[in-house]
Amino acid sequence: MNLVDGVLAGDRLALSRLLTAVENDTPAGRAGLDALFARTGRAYLVGITGSPGTGKSSLVNRLVKLFRNPPDGRPAWRVAVVAVDPTSPFTGGAVLGDRVRMRDCAGDPGVFIRSMASRGALGGLAVQTAAVTQVFDAAGYDVILIETVGAGQAEVDIASLAHTTLVVEAPGLGDDIQAIKAGILEIADVLVINKADLAGADNTRRALQTMLERAPAKPWPARLVSTVAVSGAGMEELFWAILDHYQFLKSSQEWQRRDAQRLRAGLDELIRAELVRRWREDTPAEVYESVLNRMAGRKLSPFEALDDLLTTRKQAAA
Structure with a gap:
């Protein structure tokens, strides 16, 4: 059985090997992408971006559990996670810090976590991130969570890849004003104030709410949600905000527009x-x-x- 047949049959080892070939941009990886492309376009891509220290990995960990066990009892989603990690200066590979923080999801057969090295790429993503999501899409994963490397205010590439973009902020990081200047708030479909139990959270929320109110009108006004990912507080509200945006995309032309934008990029x-x-x-x-x-x-x-x-x-x- 070749890698493509293995991926379509649900073989996790074949999937892992094809992902490696795609990430290394080998002829086998390109051939696999060609063979699988007709089966793509169904998965829901959710990007999670923000500065280091905002708790993105803990947030992703909680979201995986919610997609696997939705609060309203609907069927579980098959979930893939693409965690773009900083590049090791010694091996050139991913540092794997994000995968370590999500290890309690790794035993679930409906979850596949893949760490990718940024390899010096700017914008928060690795060069082959989009190609890796195509493999997961063709493999039948319903939702793909893409966590950016945490480079800060330059992480806007995720907006041209994901259907829904979460921008994660936290109190006390001094990013409230800088984020809006750099344009990162403009890409948010859902704006998350994580670590909302810390001092200064109310001030952060007021500042960001004011910025959102002053932002140009859009068909989907960005939602503002406060969470404490470590304890799970606010996570169901965030989950429903994400699903609301999903329904908005499906009921309008935004799904098709964002898909075309991703393919064009x-x-x-x-x-x-x-x-x-x-x-x-x-x-x-x-x-x-x-x-x-x-x-x-x-x-x-x-x-x-x-x-x-x-x-x-x-x-x-x-």
């Missing part, structure tokens, strides 16, 4: 990567190095260097 990234690869392949190394040296000597500006390379390429093609 992924295709644009593939185009950029392939164009750079072909450029490097077709441009003699000595030509590139010569232009780079002239830039280093301040004889060419970057725009002049680009024009020089394009002209050289055009002449070579003629």
